[in-house]
Amino acid sequence: MEKLVEIASGVSGGTLNASDVVEEYLKRISARESEIHAFNLVTADQARHDAEKIDNDVKAGKKVGALAGVPIALKDNMCTRGVETTCSSKILQGWKPPYDATVVTKLRNAGAVIVGKTNLDEFAMGSSTENSAFGPTRNPHDISRVPGGSSGGSAAAVAAGFAAASLGSDTGGSIRQPAALCGVVGVKPTYGTVSRYGLVAFASSLDQIGPFTSDVRDAATLLETISGHDPMDSTSIPQPALSLVSVLDQGVKGMRIGRVTDLPEGCEPDVLERLEAAFDALRSAGATIVDVKLPSLQYCLTAYYLIAPAEASSNLARYDGVRFGNRVDAADLNSMYAATREAGFGEEVKRRIMLGTYALSAGYFDAYYGKALKVRRLISDDFARAYQSVDTILTPTSPSVAFKFGSKTDNPLAMYLCDVFTIPSNLAGHPAMSVPFGVGVDSMPVGIQVLASTLGEQAMFKVAAELERAS
Amino acid sequence: MAEKISQETVIKVSRLARLSLNTEEAEKMTAQLAGMLEHFRDIDALDLADVEPMTQPYPLKNVLREDVIAPSLDRDEVLGQAPTAESGRFRVPPTIGFDV
Numbered sequence: 001m002e003k004l005v006e007i008a009s010g011v012s013g014g015t016l017n018a019s020d021v022v023e024e025y026l027k028r029i030s031a032r033e034s035e036i037h038a039f040n041l042v043t044a045d046q047a048r049h050d051a052e053k054i055d056n057d058v059k060a061g062k063k064v065g066a067l068a069g070v071p072i073a074l075k076d077n078m079c080t081r082g083v084e085t086t087c088s089s090k091i092l093q094g095w096k097p098p099y100d101a102t103v104v105t106k107l108r109n110a111g112a113v114i115v116g117k118t119n120l121d122e123f124a125m126g127s128s129t130e131n132s133a134f135g136p137t138r139n140p141h142d143i144s145r146v147p148g149g150s151s152g153g154s155a156a157a158v159a160a161g162f163a164a165a166s167l168g169s170d171t172g173g174s175i176r177q178p179a180a181l182c183g184v185v186g187v188k189p190t191y192g193t194v195s196r197y198g199l200v201a202f203a204s205s206l207d208q209i210g211p212f213t214s215d216v217r218d219a220a221t222l223l224e225t226i227s228g229h230d231p232m233d234s235t236s237i238p239q240p241a242l243s244l245v246s247v248l249d250q251g252v253k254g255m256r257i258g259r260v261t262d263l264p265e266g267c268e269p270d271v272l273e274r275l276e277a278a279f280d281a282l283r284s285a286g287a288t289i290v291d292v293k294l295p296s297l298q299y300c301l302t303a304y305y306l307i308a309p310a311e312a313s314s315n316l317a318r319y320d321g322v323r324f325g326n327r328v329d330a331a332d333l334n335s336m337y338a339a340t341r342e343a344g345f346g347e348e349v350k351r352r353i354m355l356g357t358y359a360l361s362a363g364y365f366d367a368y369y370g371k372a373l374k375v376r377r378l379i380s381d382d383f384a385r386a387y388q389s390v391d392t393i394l395t396p397t398s399p400s401v402a403f404k405f406g407s408k409t410d411n412p413l414a415m416y417l418c419d420v421f422t423i424p425s426n427l428a429g430h431p432a433m434s435v436p437f438g439v440g441v442d443s444m445p446v447g448i449q450v451l452a453s454t455l456g457e458q459a460m461f462k463v464a465a466e467l468e469r470a471s
Numbered sequence: 472m473a474e475k476i477s478q479e480t481v482i483k484v485s486r487l488a489r490l491s492l493n494t495e496e497a498e499k500m501t502a503q504l505a506g507m508l509e510h511f512r513d514i515d516a517l518d519l520a521d522v523e524p525m526t527q528p529y530p531l532k533n534v535l536r537e538d539v540i541a542p543s544l545d546r547d548e549v550l551g552q553a554p555t556a557e558s559g560r561f562r563v564p565p566t567i568g569f570d571v
Contacts, residue, residue, distance in 0.1 A: 097552075191528040299517070301510075324553060332566070335564075338486075338490060341491075342492070345490070351503060351504075354504060357484050357488040368511070373525055378517070378522060413510055430528075
């Protein structure tokens, strides 16, 4: 896997040809994509065209962007004007958005070459990509195992060398968990640092876009490019883009790293062993390990699986067969809505719409949704107390290494438990990232999660860079 | 918290959500939702009376922008992606004269 920063500096410096780079990546895609299924769509012609334009700009002495010639894959829930965007759902199959997401505009302005749209669990609901209407993505490290989800295609694309980097979205762990399972870096930034304009909404108070890369420096570079205030997103934090690359070599001497003493149960021993090794590495590098308690963490799954489906049931009401997507014809409007949605949505999406509609319905609102919002506050308060004594917190990203296909599909709750360590950051709106840190059972990759407080990305990246040096 | 969810409730909720679940789906959904709601009872033990609900992670208030005239989405491009459109408008089946 080449580094994003090496490609960008090579292309802008004239020592690398963007067209050669893109051909190399397209060659790898054609060699192994039928086995992996990372993509819903490979945009080869457009990629070649964009790369040629960058080469011409370099030859003409024009200034090119920070990501010049870098092949990047996009999760297929980010709008690309005139290019099919499906959310891996039958209801949107064939839909070509009339506008670009802000992140897409930013990538293009920086000179990135978009190579395709990656597979996901339908509408980003799942932890294995097994919920895609177009078939699952396979883990490049072992194709009998899932890549994680929901951004499984984006994680697999980077792990398989199909793209130098990719973007995913993370509502309850959908960037970090597949990053861990595929052995790449995945970042969910602070809620509001990357514009959600043009990201198809799942749960609006939790969704956030972030990068997948093969190392921490690439992640920092890509996140600097896509972050910053956007007037098109009313939840965008009014502040400039993040500054991250400059802190990567600062080390962790004197930093205080939190160890959660009441971590939810159910984590496999091989993963816990890697977590201990990560604490040892940081201690050797001069950090202090401090015990912290997060007593409300055990309730995060309940809060999340009430809040996220409630927001989803509202957001997904827009798929009504009128303005976009597919329609099943019927005699009257209400029958058309129901027939369209029944045919267009998969099982997991229906389950979450049902759960959310129920949690919001008259008579149950206070018992479920109202309570969940209060539990969300408790979790946020727990973190606020912990961050008085630590700079970052370390946990596993996923309770286990990548699991086999079909092993959790019959039990939704077992699948939901994959997110137990990643959900808390979404509920609090905090940044968190997964860094590969060795292997567990069957030599499958293990990811360590670094958590920080709101806008604490610099501390988080310092620790992540140190873990990378030690791994 | 509430009593165990019934299949009747599931069918009512599916109508509210504009999903037409068949009997088999409704049965499976009832069992699965009941399992999840059972798990969710863990928060019943918490005393939440004085806790302020948290609705957004980064509180911003009254986000306004200048009212500047700028191009909006191209109408033909938007309508071109609709299942059916006619004379510059979305076309839908009859909306009145039917029971809701």
